[in-house]
Amino acid sequence: MTEPRGGPAQTAIRPSVLVGALGALFTASVTNTIIGIALPTIAGDLGGQDQVAWVASATLLTMTAATPVWGKAADRRGPRPLLLAAIAVFVAGSLVAGTAPGMAWLIAGRAVQGVGAGGILALVNALVAVLVPARERGRYTAWFGAAFGVASVGGPLFGGVLVAAPGLGWRWCFLAVVPVAAAAAVLVRRAPHRRPERPALPADHLGAVLIAATVAGLVLLLSAGGVAWPWASAGTLGLGAGIVVLAVAAVVRARGAADPVLPPRLLRVRTFALACATSVLMGTVMFGAVIYLPQYLQVVRGHGPTAAGLLMLPLVGAMIVTTALTGRAIVRTGRWKVFPATGCALLVAGSALFAGLDPATPPLLLATAMAVLGSGTGMTQQVLVLIAQDSVDAQDVGVAGSAATSTRMLGGALGVAAFGALIAARLRSDLPAALASAGLPADAGALRRLLGTPAEIAALPAPLADAVRTSYTAGLRTVFLACVPIAALALLAVLLTRESALGTR
Numbered sequence: 001m002t003e004p005r006g007g008p009a010q011t012a013i014r015p016s017v018l019v020g021a022l023g024a025l026f027t028a029s030v031t032n033t034i035i036g037i038a039l040p041t042i043a044g045d046l047g048g049q050d051q052v053a054w055v056a057s058a059t060l061l062t063m064t065a066a067t068p069v070w071g072k073a074a075d076r077r078g079p080r081p082l083l084l085a086a087i088a089v090f091v092a093g094s095l096v097a098g099t100a101p102g103m104a105w106l107i108a109g110r111a112v113q114g115v116g117a118g119g120i121l122a123l124v125n126a127l128v129a130v131l132v133p134a135r136e137r138g139r140y141t142a143w144f145g146a147a148f149g150v151a152s153v154g155g156p157l158f159g160g161v162l163v164a165a166p167g168l169g170w171r172w173c174f175l176a177v178v179p180v181a182a183a184a185a186v187l188v189r190r191a192p193h194r195r196p197e198r199p200a201l202p203a204d205h206l207g208a209v210l211i212a213a214t215v216a217g218l219v220l221l222l223s224a225g226g227v228a229w230p231w232a233s234a235g236t237l238g239l240g241a242g243i244v245v246l247a248v249a250a251v252v253r254a255r256g257a258a259d260p261v262l263p264p265r266l267l268r269v270r271t272f273a274l275a276c277a278t279s280v281l282m283g284t285v286m287f288g289a290v291i292y293l294p295q296y297l298q299v300v301r302g303h304g305p306t307a308a309g310l311l312m313l314p315l316v317g318a319m320i321v322t323t324a325l326t327g328r329a330i331v332r333t334g335r336w337k338v339f340p341a342t343g344c345a346l347l348v349a350g351s352a353l354f355a356g357l358d359p360a361t362p363p364l365l366l367a368t369a370m371a372v373l374g375s376g377t378g379m380t381q382q383v384l385v386l387i388a389q390d391s392v393d394a395q396d397v398g399v400a401g402s403a404a405t406s407t408r409m410l411g412g413a414l415g416v417a418a419f420g421a422l423i424a425a426r427l428r429s430d431l432p433a434a435l436a437s438a439g440l441p442a443d444a445g446a447l448r449r450l451l452g453t454p455a456e457i458a459a460l461p462a463p464l465a466d467a468v469r470t471s472y473t474a475g476l477r478t479v480f481l482a483c484v485p486i487a488a489l490a491l492l493a494v495l496l497t498r499e500s501a502l503g504t505r
Helices: 015-033 037-045 047-075 079-098 103-131 136-165 175-189 204-226 235-257 270-301 305-311 313-333 337-352 363-378 381-390 394-435 444-450 453-457 462-495
Strands: none
Touching: 015 047, 015 079, 015 103, 015 136, 015 175, 037 047, 037 103, 037 136, 047 079, 047 103, 047 204, 047 394, 079 103, 079 175, 079 337, 103 136, 103 381, 136 305, 136 381, 204 235, 204 394, 270 305, 270 313, 270 337, 270 363, 270 381, 270 394, 270 462, 305 313, 305 394, 313 337, 313 363, 313 381, 337 363, 337 381, 337 462, 381 394, 394 462, 453 462
């Protein structure tokens, strides 16, 4: 169904279209969380233990790089056909990954999955933005927050079930999302197609390549630096220099292109720029909690994947509830600033609570800290996308929403890399003494054997297992201590943003 340019506005989306959009959003979000539990099994089946980290990183790399390009394409062509194309790319990548005969094919399939997932994350928001006025979009933020929350915590649960189920196995971590994504495409196809009201200018293909390469290089540097190669190595320094060159070339190209992927004029819009800055900072804190708290529950507290996922419910439940209440309040009042401001303050408080974590933290205190952190995320995450979209003209709503989304993912990549380095540094500092006291050599091989899966750590002799748990918890305390000033900077960015009532166009 195609509506003419300037067709009638609507204030609600068909329930079937909303279900399709949520299904697509869930599959795109779960692709990053479902895989962690399956990585040891994948390495045992396909080999290539030294490449297994790229199975997880490839999707994040291409997802972050592709998101702004999809957003710009939506502004040129309308979001519905682009969303259908992104779902098709995601399905193709899932099939390649699920049938991969070797590690190289699996990594390639994951990279294609990321391209499609980045499009889905950007275009679901763009689809809502062109169909519903900004003030009314608050009705849908709870649904989007719920899809992300269930994918974040449910992913490891689903992955564990699929890996262990007779007749299924790790390949179904990729294949199981295919029918869900296909059904989502059928439902999304029922959405009206709003063609943009703008003259057709030449597409900036070179600018798209430069931006994608810059973002991909930055995520690669953050993911591999200190892991695949040392930070001070020639490879790291060369990649950093290449990123700087690409970034300069992207800026020069954007200033000269007729229709750039990210128009420089948007960066002069104060609300848009501060929303993106806040998204980076919030993503750093949010992904740090989502990635490392389940590991704490498994490594330190000894819970299995299923129990760890259930124990994360205070975080996810608080996120869903506060997202719903925030959306309703925005629809009723048209005001928004109080919600991300309060949310960022809660991120500060939640990080401070977790900074006192230890192996024996009472479950009630742990659940309270999770609820505080989840509430902060729920009051902030979708509102930032909403205000970024509302701060620009209608023809730029796709690129504005994708910019807020991709900066959040970029912050997540930064947080996961930096926080992982902090935890690893603490482990390398503490564990040699534990090995020496046990009369064992403290070489690199011994350290790697100590830092295995949660089950392998639990099987260590009691003194060594306790040393790993204590050291990991100390590293995690450092992570959340670092999150306190990051969340405070996010709060400052929100406070510096000028509030205006959301539009009704």
